[in-house]
Amino acid sequence: MNRLVRFVILSSTSIILAYLNYLGLEIVGKMSIVICIVSMSPFIIMVLIGIPKVNPHRWFELPDDDVSANTVRWEDSGWLPLVNVWGVLWRPLLNNLFWNLNSFDSGANFSGDTRDPGKNFPRGMFYSVILVVFSYFIPLLIAIGATDNKQSDWVDGYLAVAISEIGGRWLGAWTVFASGISNLALFQAEMSTDALGIMGMAERGMLPKIFATKSPHGTPTYGILLGTLVIVGMSVADFRDIIEMLNFTYAISLLMEYAAFIKLRITRKEVYRPYRVPLNTTGCIAMVIPPCIVTILLMLMASFMTYIYFAVSVLLGIVLRCAHVKRSNSRLDQSECNDQSVEDTGSDDAEDESFVIS
Known part of the structure; x- marks a missing residue:
């Protein structure tokens, strides 16, 4: 695919999904439940069809x-x-x-919006870890055991090919569709947690206060905007x-x-x-x-290139943090000077008034 076309498709899709995130967590939550059912269905069917075809010997090749x-x-x-x-x-x-298998810790960003977090949050995390691990592990076991393939066959998108061999082309097509849908859900979940994390940092004074701004839907407006800009920039x-x-x-x-x-x-x-x-x-x-x-x-x-990327990111973060602290201190000093001027003016007025009365 042409790079420009790829960039336009990815960036426009990201903007549309970010807008859905902006509309509120309730929409994201309901949509995630539906997407979970749709995305898991072909793998459940593949497991049921593939179990009788499994040759355990292939697992140990x-x-x-x-x-x-x-x-x-x-x-x-x-x-x-x-x-x-x-x-x-x-x-x-x-x-x-x-x-x-990462980002389970990001779920803590939703704890403030959870009813009875002491009970429901650990229960939800426990079941989600089990569901995610088994949703990867079991389909891979069946796909490897029920098909005759080599390691070199397993390139990007090969799981859909393996599922087609097990259950037919219709199931392979359904898997590709479900994979795309699950990526949309991943985008929404990651965008929500990152935006809420940015808002929390702003509320604690670690980032400019503008990032603590909420939309009429209760979502962190500028956190979502920042995340969208980063995603669009990295899509190349x-x-x-x-x-x-x-x-x-x-x-x-x-x-x-x-x-x-x-x-x-x-x-x-x-x-x-x-x-x-x-x-x-x-x-x-x-x-x-x-x-x-x-x-x-x-x-x-x-790779060493990753180390360079990390070093540049850290340096950029330090520069932005120092600039934010310097600006905050400057505003604080200006506010103190204004308060002192008001106090001095009030004191002078009181002295003048006392002189007139006497």
């Missing part, structure tokens, strides 16, 4: 030793490339796993590069979240929490060590 042309771009140099070890392309594998980049760059940035934020979680458990024990992890401090530390190790491993596999 060793992967190919060769690296296909479609994955050669992942050989970009880095601290720990591990492009092809034991026949496994570790960099794309871990990046795709991380990409598809290669998707695999975007995955690795965003994963790296998200990995840093995860490590900071884990550190903040432990620090607050130690220093702010008395703070009321709608839901409290039922572990002591030692148990909490032990709980976050494994994900920290995996997260650091993923970062070490990143």
Whole structure:
């Protein structure tokens, strides 16, 4: 597809979806439920049809030793490339796993809009993790076990081909349609959480107050606008590069979240929490060590270009933050000067009035 046409299609679609997000979380929530049913249906049918065709021996076949042309771009140099070890392309594998199974922490941004968050929020997170993991794991088991394919066959979009072999072309077409619909739901969920996070930062003084502005629908107007501009700007980049760059940035934020979680458990024990992890401090530390190790491993596999992207992003953030703080301090000083001028004027008027009376 022509790059200009691709950019126009992606950017216009992003703007339309962002407008739906602007209309309110209730619309996003109801739409997400419908999309979940539509997107999961072909995989459920495929699993039911494919179970009798599964040959478990295929699950344990060793992967190919060769690296296909479609994955050669992942050989970009880095601290720990591990492009092809034991026949496994570790960099794309871990990046795709991380990409598809992350952002559960973003659900906390909706806790303020949840009824009885101490009960409903952990229950919703528990079931969502199980649903997401099994929605990936089970269809892949069936697709691998019920079809005769090689590792090199598994390129972008091959799952639809495998499902067509199992259930027919109609099911493969339905899978492609469901995949597109699920991407729309992912866009809406990610846009909502990011915009709410930006609004929360603005309310705490970490970003300009304008980002705390809400629309008549109760949604963060400028947070959605900022997210849309970023998405439109990145739509010209290669998707695999975007995955690795965003994963790296998200990995840093995860490590900071884990550190903040432990620090607050130690220093702010008395703070009321709608839901409290039922572990002591030692148990909490032990709980976050494994994900920290995996997260650091993923970062070490990143290409040097990803490190450059991250460094530029951090520097840009520091510059914008310093400019915001300087502007806020300038406004505060100006406000104090105005208050002092008013007090001095009031004092002079009082002295003049006292002189006249005397």
